[in-house]
Amino acid sequence: MKKADNILASDSFTLYDLKVEVVAIDKPMICGHKEGDCFLVIGENLVFPDNSNNYFSMYALSALLPLLPAKQRRLDKNDWMLSDSLIACPDPNCGAKFKITRIGTRSFSHAECTAVNHHAKSAEPPR
Numbered sequence: 001m002k003k004a005d006n007i008l009a010s011d012s013f014t015l016y017d018l019k020v021e022v023v024a025i026d027k028p029m030i031c032g033h034k035e036g037d038c039f040l041v042i043g044e045n046l047v048f049p050d051n052s053n054n055y056f057s058m059y060a061l062s063a064l065l066p067l068l069p070a071k072q073r074r075l076d077k078n079d080w081m082l083s084d085s086l087i088a089c090p091d092p093n094c095g096a097k098f099k100i101t102r103i104g105t106r107s108f109s110h111a112e113c114t115a116v117n118h119h120a121k122s123a124e125p126p127r
Helices: 001-010 057-064
Strands: 011-023 038-042 045-047 087-088 097-109
Touching: 057 087, 057 097
Parallel strands: none
Antiparallel strands: 011 038, 011 097, 038 045, 087 097
16 A cells, blocks of 8 residues: 555545435425435535436525535434434425435545644644
């Protein structure tokens, strides 16, 4: 293993790629959602596949965004974040739900994602 490869290996972390898909329930969808519309979460990026709408409600997105980074990470088998994967549209009159599915994993390099040296001592006091 070359030195650069060794540094990359010690610097890497894994995230799950996610698919967020609109699913219908028995209540009508009124916010412009269409069953099957989706986007992917790959690293820090939201990716809209060619076969999906190229728009997504900012209100629905605001309900989903806080959950996505946690869903990308390894979780304890008893963590509710692992089992709960259907998220309701924030409009109480809309019947859309958004299903978050893990679809694969991808490795990233810490150095390529931030300028902060993770080997440096933290300025925060220990807890």
